[in-house]
Amino acid sequence: MCTVCGCGEGEIRIEGEEHGHHPHHHDHPHGHGTHHYGEGPAGTSVPGMSQTRLIRLEQDILSKNNTYAARNRQLFADRGILALNLVSSPGSGKTTLLVKTIDMLAGRLNPYVIEGDQQTSADADRIRATGAPAIQVNTGKGCHLDGHMVGHALQHLAPVDGSVVFIENVGNLVCPAAFDLGEAHKVAILSVTEGEDKPLKYPDMFAASDLVLLNKTDLLPHLDFDVEAAIANARKVNPAIRVLQVSARTGDGMAGWCAWIEAARAMQLAGRPPGAAAE
Amino acid sequence: MHEMSICESILGLIRDQAKAQDFSKVKRVCLEIGPLSGVEIEALKFGFDVVMRDTLADGARLEIIETAGTAWCMPCGQSVPIGQRFDACPLCGSHQLRVTGGDELRVKELEVN
Numbered sequence: 225m226c227t228v229c230g231c232g233e234g235e236i237r238i239e240g241e242e243h244g245h246h247p248h249h250h251d252h253p254h255g256h257g258t259h260h261y262g263e264g265p266a267g268t269s270v271p272g273m274s275q276t277r278l279i280r281l282e283q284d285i286l287s288k289n290n291t292y293a294a295r296n297r298q299l300f301a302d303r304g305i306l307a308l309n310l311v312s313s314p315g316s317g318k319t320t321l322l323v324k325t326i327d328m329l330a331g332r333l334n335p336y337v338i339e340g341d342q343q344t345s346a347d348a349d350r351i352r353a354t355g356a357p358a359i360q361v362n363t364g365k366g367c368h369l370d371g372h373m374v375g376h377a378l379q380h381l382a383p384v385d386g387s388v389v390f391i392e393n394v395g396n397l398v399c400p401a402a403f404d405l406g407e408a409h410k411v412a413i414l415s416v417t418e419g420e421d422k423p424l425k426y427p428d429m430f431a432a433s434d435l436v437l438l439n440k441t442d443l444l445p446h447l448d449f450d451v452e453a454a455i456a457n458a459r460k461v462n463p464a465i466r467v468l469q470v471s472a473r474t475g476d477g478m479a480g481w482c483a484w485i486e487a488a489r490a491m492q493l494a495g496r497p498p499g500a501a502a503e
Numbered sequence: 504m505h506e507m508s509i510c511e512s513i514l515g516l517i518r519d520q521a522k523a524q525d526f527s528k529v530k531r532v533c534l535e536i537g538p539l540s541g542v543e544i545e546a547l548k549f550g551f552d553v554v555m556r557d558t559l560a561d562g563a564r565l566e567i568i569e570t571a572g573t574a575w576c577m578p579c580g581q582s583v584p585i586g587q588r589f590d591a592c593p594l595c596g597s598h599q600l601r602v603t604g605g606d607e608l609r610v611k612e613l614e615v616n
Binding site: 275276277278279280281282283284285286287288289366367368370398399401402403423424427428431457459460461462463 | 505508509512513515516520524526530534539540541542587588589591598599600601602608609610611612613614615616
């Protein structure tokens with residue numbers, strides 16, 4: 225029985241299993257076939273007055289997702305786990321970057337990976353080849369991971385205390401910006417083959433991210449990409465954003481990225497409640 | 504593209520409320536949406552009708568209150584209006600802005616019976 229939620233839609237699959245347990249029922253005890261005029265909210269029927277009423281909600285539309293995300297965040301905090309949500313367009317080199325990162329962190333940190341894609345488990349297979357535990361979440365027609373999917377993926381993945389969980393979101397610079405997964409940081413990956421104006425074209429994602437990895441810098445000599453303009457554009461959207469230039473292929477700048485991860489993990493551990501097992 | 508799932512979230516909220524507050528039909532849904540919420544209002548209107556079909560909110564009227572974008576300009580030390588996240592301060596031209604309003608994405612009220 226699932227403890228993360230009370231629901232599931234048929235399109236989402238976690239490693240091939242359909243996530244469709246306990247269907248929703250929204251039945252209401254209305255006696256059909258007979259009319260009870262006194263069943264309305266006022267408990268009475270007044271000729272000429274309808275029982276239409278106004279309900280003031282003032283509720284955040286994403287509140288349900290935010291509840292799941294908060295639960296994930298609490299789990300990460302309690303167990304000293306650093307969770308990073310990696311977001312980018314398709315083809316920015318996220319998976320290659322992750323494979324390289326895991327290789328570099330091997331022996332120092334325990335990396336785990338949640339892979340989000342619409343279909344196939346190709347990316348999780350690539351990650352598992354490095355020896356790191358990975359789980360694939362297929363979102364079906366969905367364009368982003370949400371807090372609920374990640375909660376389930378964590379149950380399957382069971383990361384150990386003090387580990388690092390990389391969540392590779394669906395390749396999409398639009399929708400994942402709005403869905404909190406409970407991560408410590410969103411990290412946007414922008415490759416130099418994409419155009420330096422991307423932070424302005426997709427401002428929500430760069431506003432939501434704490435770090436930009438400018439990837440594929442080994443290709444810069446062959447391109448007209450203006451690194452300074454790209455960084456300036458990212459800062460227009462988010463003055464506090466940090467930018468690291470890396471090449472996952474050659475390894476240039478990757479040590480800086482790994483140092484950033486270790487620093488972020490130290491912050492996460494420092495925030496653990498007193499009495500938690502020492503790492 | 505996530506306007507459809509936003510609409511499904513709205514339907515989820517409506518269903519929760521239907522249970523809690525005992526109603527079976529929604530006549531009007533009023534949302535509050537800011538220019539920085541990342542939601543395209545036209546796409547949301549389209550998705551709303553599709554998602555609400557054959558539910559307790561089938562045919563419900565959708566009302567959208569569009570809020571204003573505001574930011575705190577650090578050099579000016581005051582609140583200024585903005586239309587998009589990468590806008591410069593209209594007073595001093597700086598990008599040292601912290602968004603303070605305009606990312607609302609809220610169900611404000613429901614008219615039900």
